[in-house]
Amino acid sequence: MKVLLSWLREFAPGIDGDPGALSDVLSALGLTVEEMTVTGAMPGGVVLGRVLDLRPHPDADRIQLVDVDDGSGSTLQVCCGAFNMAVGDLVPLARVGTVMPSGLEIASRKLRGQASEGMCCSEIELDMGDDAEGIMILNDRVAAGAEPGTPLAEALGLAPDVLWDLEVGANRPDALSVMGVARDLAAGLGVAFEPPDWSTPASGPDISEAVDVKIVDPTLCGRFVGRVLRNVPAGSSPPWMANRLMALGQRPINSIVDISNYVMLELGQPSHTFDLGRVQGARIRVRRARDGESVTTLDGQRRALSAGDGVIADGDDGVIGIAGVMGGASTEIDADTTDVLVEMAWWDPPSISRTAKRLNLSSEASTRFRRGADWGYNVERCMNRFVQLAVEQGAEVAPGMIDERGNLPDRGPLRVRAARVNSLLGTGLSAEQMAGHLRSIGFGVDSAGDTELDATIPSWRWDTETETDISEEVARLHGYENIERTVPTGNEAGGLSPYQKDRRLVREVLVGAGCCETQPVPFVAPGALAAVGLAEDGITLSNPVDDSQSVLRTSLLPGQLGAVAYNQRHFNGDVRLFEIGHVYLPVPEGQLLPDEREFLAVALSGEEAPAAVAVLDLLAEALALPAVELRSAELPGMHPTRSAEVVVAGRARGAVGEVDPEVLEACGVSGRVAWLQIDLQQVLEGPRTRRRYRPVSKYPPSDVDLAFVVPDDVAAAQVERALRASAGSLLTRVELFDSYRGSGVPEGSRSLAYRLRFQAPDRTLTDTEVAEVRQRCIDETSRRTGATLRS
């Protein structure tokens, strides 16, 4: 909401002082100043000029020569690049020596040999608007009889002013008007707020002879106020009004539309005008729409209505407008209009909100109705103002006013406990101090003893209805900065959950292992899941920002491969990446939300499967995971002969190995990618090994090397398990140090060489003991796995 200082002062003349200080008061009241500008400060030297002649430039197509009367008695020649002027037009003329808002100084100069003694100005050059297209034509905007040479500020009735652009919360419909802002600011400054009122003599037949209005649905329309105007002005608005509208960002259109906008900006009440001659039967009925009805709105669009939408119907019960949202084309006023019905109504905010949202129609008017317009005396004040402005411009007004009532909000009186307000705010205000704050912004307050008060909530505060709402008003007027700062004393020890601590540990381990943490967006393109070998069953977005990001991922694989490809494309070579992020699996039966889980993925480009297994081992050790096994399985997206399922404590928790080369190709990745993905949540919330102390032996170990010939279908892990099982607790370390195929080893087998360390906690092992356990290892491993000792 934009407001001008001069306009605010018409409601509270006491508003005065340094604009910056006023900005601070506005912000502290919750009317946050987004921008403050000093306006109407026209550069000295810009005057009204009259175009006397227009001639082509002899040597330039894009410039014309303009003779301008600047009031000095002589004629100036100006070279001008715009062609929207006609002889006789009044235009802004910047004389030689003028410093423009841009800093440009107008000099006497020659363009292609022709003298230019000044500049005709566009809106943007004078900082008066955004129009850069042509020269401002002022014929209709200056007071009658204004002579060339008059300083432009004087001719346009402009005076230096302050313009604030305020951010207004959805709970403050009242502050979407100059009057509402003035009320708050006056209270904040402690000066009087004195809203004017207007009255205008009426003439001709009474309104009751012109139109009949009934509210059929009282839950839709709380109040319908109407007056009838005759001979409404059809031209443009007077300059003072046009200037104010422009200052507040509203483009002047024509007299009646401008009055409607002016009253809305000034006092907060939207209005609608009907060409009474086109309202069938001169009858207005306010009701809800029926399914199947439709109406052509002012913008020419045919709009289908649904039950629940509020509508205005005419004597034939045909819809002629959508209540509070947009009027209908059939009763729009035009140059032939004589009699006009002006409507000012109070609409039920949820009803208007739903209709505006469903039709995707938002306007300044519907915004105010959605937030709750004023239902009290202000409706009449606004009507009085509308009539006064129209009559001032030549209209006549019929005697009498329609004032139909439906259901209006009941706002009081509300019992407010001072102790409760203080306990919420942490203040020690008396009931009387609270009453003072509330009265300053128009609340009615009756004291109900020392500890309570009865507050009547004003009709312009639809959103305000409870004791808590009242507390906010007290806090606002008391000043948030005047509330003493304390801290709660009731909180116990804070901390991260075991899961959150472990997740940090996972990150630390991976960063230590040289991996960079990535955070790709969790959406993928349609088909991206299938491209990495996964089921194309991702949940889709209804309104994606980008069609290439319209599916929720079910795996971290697409994002990680995308990151690998991005780095390869940017010549970063091979990378080690990881991500901890959510995946969104299909909705479980009987539930509404997806099966959302936190996964961990590690992608090592240019590396082979064992590198990913090494990362898994590192994590398993760091997290003390029990019994991590690799189980052969068909895994989507994975290299069929270089990957395995990760099984933790007997449960499948993910995949490790390499990404399928065909998937890599489809994703634009070159080389191999070693890959690990686990369901981090399940793993971290699953069983863990307790780290119990085992004394370290003080006695020397005996190391024994054994090489077995192992058939290809027997995994090394099986051999290792057999060794451990056969050696028992004397075996303290097993290390595979060689894997060999070739001469001396039969086809279909390989030789695996292990170094076994035997050690007892309480003695030095004898040669006999070592020999015994060695033999047991050989025998048992052969028996369990079919491996044979390599001689």
Add this chain to the structure above:
Amino acid sequence: MTEGYEQAYERAAADAEERLAAAADIDAVAGIERELLGRRSVLTEAKRRLGDLDPGERAAAGRRLNAARERVEASVAAARIRLSASGRADRYAAERLDLTERLPQTAPLRRGHFHPVTQARDRLEDVFVGMGYTVEEGPEVESAWYNFEALNIPDWHPARGSFDTIFVNLGQPEEVMLRSHTSPVQIRVMENRKPPIYIVAPGRTFRADTADATHLPAFNQIEGLAVDRNITMGDLAGTIDEFVRAFFGREVKSRLRPSYFPFTEPSAEFDISRPDGSWLELGGCGMVHPNVLSNCGIDPEEWQGFAFGFGIDRLAVMRHEIDDIREFVNNDVRFLGQF
């Protein structure tokens, strides 16, 4: 005896000196030492035979023998010093390395990097943990109840439009969505737990914003919630202030300005001071709306609370002066490696 004992001692000593001077390494020195001073050496043998001499000769011979031994011992020591000094020097010279030559195969250690947003999030969590808060999380795909309704934002509410919510194709139209703020976690915690509650909830949030230098459709927020018997707005202002000083530095000030959110009343924006004296808007906060407490089965007459929330990504942007937020999701290692 063809040679007098005196000559024998002299010759042995001189011979030792000569050989020790020529010795090439410590092992050779040790050999000569063993030969001349060991149990079967000439000098030891001579000492054993001193008893065979006439008593008159014995004392003089003993003195000469001792002198010879001392000469040999001194020569051995000198040879050891000579050889060990040059041996050390040669060895060190041979092992010389230029430590500024950093070949990848000789220095294979390379750490990875935490994402800058994670770093900001961890720092925030640490500050709030230090202030006595626990960290809670919730799903990123939410229902209208948690994202809006329980937060006092009914379907017709004008504030709904301002969230630019991304909806998903589940349930009724606009019934399921990517959460547009972290506030749903407040509801989930309050539904499941009785006060007192002191939590922060960091996490990913979503808005239908086209990605540009300052916007991403997926970004991160942190939410705070305290519900207890006597929580006041003064507690809110004091908590914000304590957080701001702990996170940004003791010299940074905070202020609250009235604002509007459907789920808090009174509501405020909070700003932090900049070195030039101006204020920077950081986030929103307020006293938990009684309707929100009631929606979670908490009696607003018995319990009061405050809540606050702000963006995490922006803190990382400010800290590292990042000029294009899209780098957060590009995952270029040249970017990630800077933090």
